[in-house]
Amino acid sequence: MEHPILNRIRQESFAPLGWFEPKGMDDTRFVILIGNAGPDMFRRFTRDGGGVMDDWTRRVVAPLADDLGARAVYPFEKPYQPFQQWARAAGVGHQSPLGLNVHNTYGLWHAFRAALLFPVAFDLPRASAGAHPCETCEGKPCLHACPVSAFDGTHYDVEACATHIHGDNTCMENGCKARLACPVGVRYRYQPAQIQFHMKAFKDAHPI
Structure with missing residues (x-):
């Protein structure tokens, strides 16, 4: 717009x-x-x-x-x-x-x-979120892709995630496997440099 x-x-x-x-x-x-x-x-x-x-x-x-x-x-x-x-x-x-x-x-x-x-309003039409894409997502692969099962649909085990990425794994280089498993918006996936930047920032913020 x-x-x-x-x-x-x-x-x-x-x-x-x-x-x-x-x-x-x-x-x-x-x-x-x-x-x-x-x-x-x-x-x-x-x-x-x-x-x-x-x-x-x-x-x-x-x-x-x-x-x-x-x-x-x-x-x-x-x-x-x-x-x-x-x-x-x-x-x-x-x-x-x-x-x-x-x-x-x-x-x-x-x-x-x-x-x-x-402090003032603008004449901009509100967007529509549309149908929830996760409700029709077959199998919800995001919940099964994490190698340490940090996600269960209601809770995020930050400690398990942080411990894992401090070890020898590919998440730091390639990004969160749960996030990568989502089929929505694939063409907008971050490039490797951006993925690695955010993964490093998360790792630095969660020392073990």
Whole structure:
């Protein structure tokens, strides 16, 4: 969809993933969720020298928010905001058996990096999340692909996952096998460099 604000977000290499008019949020009339979908954001992150992605996100999004007259909040910053609930309100996905947001186009290969909170509303039609793709997914391969059975559909065993990737395995190089098993949005799978970046970040955050 074309819109000056959405185009401005894209200029900074973020994807405008969804938007909605919230209820009960003081001084906020409109929320736009932005993040990663496709290669653009990670390519810019790499061009900018990499580093800690959360820090880089703040450096890029803060001036973007100022330019647009919005306030930026981040999923990695306290007080934690209900990004999953916001995704439901924006009609941009469903909760997958892995606990991640699954998008009908991007599958599991997207991520919310920030939300822009505006004091005014915009004339943008709300997206429709469509049918939940996991409800018709035959066999739900994501629940059976993990070599240490870290997922059971309701619980994620972080300790088992972290212990495994600290050992001799292919997950660090090729990515999470459960995520890779999802048949939705295959064409948007992260490239190896991005997969390895995120796997290393997870490993560093969960020492054993």
